[in-house]
Amino acid sequence: MGSKTLCDDHNQDVVQLSHSNTDIAVPTFVKLLPTKVFPNMVQTRETLEFLLSSARRLREVKAIIVNSFSELETHAIASLSTENTIPPLYPVGSILNLESGSGAEKPLDDDLIRWLDNQPPSSVVFLCFGSLGSFEEVQVKEIARALEHSGHRFVWSLRQPPIHKRSRVTVDYEDPGVVLPEGFLERMAKIGKVIGWAPQVAVLGHCAVAGFVSHCGWNSLLESLWIGIPVATWPMYAEQHMNAFELVVELGLAVEITMDYKKKLY
Structure with a gap:
């Protein structure tokens, strides 16, 4: 979502940014974000376009569910919840599998x-x-x-x-x-x-x-x-x-x- 905002709303070259050594403002973070921590997918044109197309389609959904909780990501959730172009956001976490050895997990050693x-x-x-x-x-x-x-x-x-x-x-x-x-x-x-x-x-x-x-x-x-x-x-x-x-x-x-x-x- 942050990459889409930089590209679509601020006309930033995210690929070029990802190879730079700078700090930028990202709405979901209080502090400036170093471009060195950008995901690998924004470092090439091909993978960035896939990421952007996925992020743009999020605007077509009725709501977004995230595995997080407001006490942990207070600022991020608030910033996304007040953005008019983003569907309603519902933090439903933490969703965890705490039953060791169940489901797809191997038995305990x-x-x-x-x-x-x-x-x-x-x-x-x-x-x-x-x-x-x-x-x-x-x-x-x-x-x-x-x-x-x-x-x-x-x-x-x-x-x-x-x-x-x-x-x-x-x-x-x-x-x-x-x-x-x-x-x-x-x-x-x-x-x-x-x-x-x-x-x-x-x-x-x-x-x-x-x-x-x-x-x-x-x-x-x-x-x-x-x-x-x-x-x-x-x-x-x-x-x-x-x-x-x-x-x-x-x-x-x-x-x-x-x-x-x-x-x-x-």
Whole structure:
């Protein structure tokens, strides 16, 4: 919606803006928004046009339902609700699936939960980057070294990049040791656990977990806010960079690791 307003109402070249290093006023934010956190889709003419056509069609609907709530996004909801060209907006959130192991989720990993049960309260950092979140081997090794040097307890949901370039689906490593520094798993055995797919709600809700390094997908942020776990932001793609900006700068509800890391989706 913000991209459409910039293009249609203010005659701004959003693609050019997305490659600049500037801050601009966006109605849904109180503070100036850095163009470096624009979504990937506004960085090329082709993907921007698809985004704009979708946003323009929103004006044809009778109402818009969003998974948010006014206490969280007071200014954004108010600014959209007073815009005459936008249909009525209804924040109906938070809508969350808090039943771990239900629906499409995999069953809980009993070994993981037992490991967490044996950790001191509020002592574990949870790293999880979503269903499409993965890193190349060089970045995996750097994260591992940082965790080892920190000395803190951790659970790391480590996923393998898509095997086929046209696929976006990440999968678990058969042996995560192949991309980790030599001996890492053995050295970290007492204070860290590397897993594949993570039962995110169950982990965030465990009393041993004290912090969440997140890709800043909206559902993940809502889950962390609902459960009350502090977030360190590491957005990767889509709208996650703007989500990170909102939580860190606009609302002061998270801390920044990075807000402009961009990962190319396969």
